[in-house]
Each structure stands twice: as structure tokens, then as C-alpha cells.
Amino acid sequence: MLRLDGIVFTLINLLILYVALRHFLIGPIQSVLEQRKQLIDGQFASAAGKEEQALQLKEQYEGLLADAKDQxxxxxxxxxxxxxxxxxxxxxxxxxxxxxxxxxxRKDVETEKERAMDGMQKQVAQVAMAAAEKILTQNATAASNGSIYDSYIAGAGESHESDSN
Incomplete structure (x- = not known):
């Protein structure tokens, strides 16, 4: 049969073992676990802060990039x-x-035109003078004067054409 003192002794041993384990084993383990939890929470908070900081830097750089593009x-x-x-x-x-x-x-053309006109006037004057001289040297009648003048003009025109060619 079961003895009552064996059961009480086992219960007391279990209670002492529980208190000892709780104090020496479970307490330190829970404390280490709590420290690790705090460390991990701190790292998560730090990572979240760094992530926020990175997002702010990213926004700042994007703003600078947009300004640079605008510039x-x-x-x-x-x-x-x-x-x-x-x-x-x-x-x-x-x-x-x-x-x-x-x-x-235009001015050069006008000047050249004036020179040509002056030259033609001089030539016409020379032709007229030569014809008048020929008419005066030959004592002739009015009809013969006209024919002398026409033949001289025709001859002068032919000589002028041969000079220009």
C-alpha cells in the first residue's frame, strides 16, 4: 500500500525541486530570454529608425534629382x-x-551704264563730227549730203562692229 509519509516526502521533494529549478534555472533563462527580447526589440526599433531615415534621404535625393532635372x-x-x-x-x-x-x-551697274552712255554719246558725236567734216569738205547738194551721211553712218557701224568682235 501506499504510505502517506512517502507521498508527503515526494511532494515536498517536488516542491523543493520546483522552487530550486525556478530560482536557479527558469529565472535566469527567463531573464536571458527577456534580455534577448529587449535586444531584438531594440534592433527592430533601430532598423525601423534607419529605414525611416533611408526613406527621408531617398525623398531628399529624389527632390534634388527633380530640381536638377528642372535646372x-x-x-x-x-x-x-x-x-x-x-x-x-x-x-x-x-x-x-x-x-x-x-x-x-546696282550702283556699279548704274555707273557702268552711265559710262557706256557717255562712251556712246562720244562715239555718236565723233561720227557726227566726222560726217559733218566730210560733208563740208565736199561741196555738194542737200541730196548728195544725205547720201554721203548715210554711207558714212553705214561704214561707221560696220567698222564699229568689226572693232567689237
Whole structure:
């Protein structure tokens, strides 16, 4: 049969063993587990803080990148505007130069035309003088004067054509 003192002794041993295990084994293990839990929680909090910091830096860099893109667009647009103005300026300058060249050419043509007219007038005057001289040297009638004049003009024209060829 079972003895009561054996059961009580076993219960007391179990109670002492429980208290001893609780004090020497379970307590330190729970304390180590609690420290590890706090360490892990701290690391999670640190990681969350670093993640937040990284997100802020990312947003900051994205803002800087957007600003840089805006600045590059502005610089590009300014360059285009300056290039267009330079192009227009050069075109206007070229048009002015072309106008000056055309005006000079017109003046040169006018001058050459005047020279040619003066030359033709001198030649006509010389022809007329020569015809008058020939008519005066030959004492002839009015009809013969006209025929002498016509033959002289025809001869002068043929000699002028042969001189220019």
C-alpha cells in the first residue's frame, strides 16, 4: 500500500525541486530570454529608425534629382532661346550685307551704264563730227549730203562692229 509519509516526502521533494529549478534555472533563462527580447526589440526599433531615415534621404535625393532635372531643362531652354536669337541676329546681319552688296551692284551697274552712255554719246558725236567734216569738205547738194551721211553712218557701224568682235 501506499504510505502517506512517502507521498508527503515526494511532494515536498517536488516542491523543493520546483522552487530550486525556478530560482536557479527558469529565472535566469527567463531573464536571458527577456534580455534577448529587449535586444531584438531594440534592433527592430533601430532598423525601423534607419529605414525611416533611408526613406527621408531617398525623398531628399529624389527632390534634388527633380530640381536638377528642372535646372537642366531651364538651361537647355535658355540655350535654345540664345541660339535662336543668335541665329536671327546672324540672318539679319547676312540680309543687311546682302542688301549692301545688292545696292553696291546696282550702283556699279548704274555707273557702268552711265559710262557706256557717255562712251556712246562720244562715239555718236565723233561720227557726227566726222560726217559733218566730210560733208563740208565736199561741196555738194542737200541730196548728195544725205547720201554721203548715210554711207558714212553705214561704214561707221560696220567698222564699229568689226572693232567689237
Amino acid at each position: 537642366s531643362r531651364k538651361i537647355l531652354e535658355d540655350s535654345r532661346v540664345r541660339a535662336q536669337k543668335e541665329y536671327e541676329s546672324r540672318v539679319m546681319e547676312a540680309e543687311k550685307q546682302a542688301g549692301h552688296i545688292m545696292e553696291k551692284a
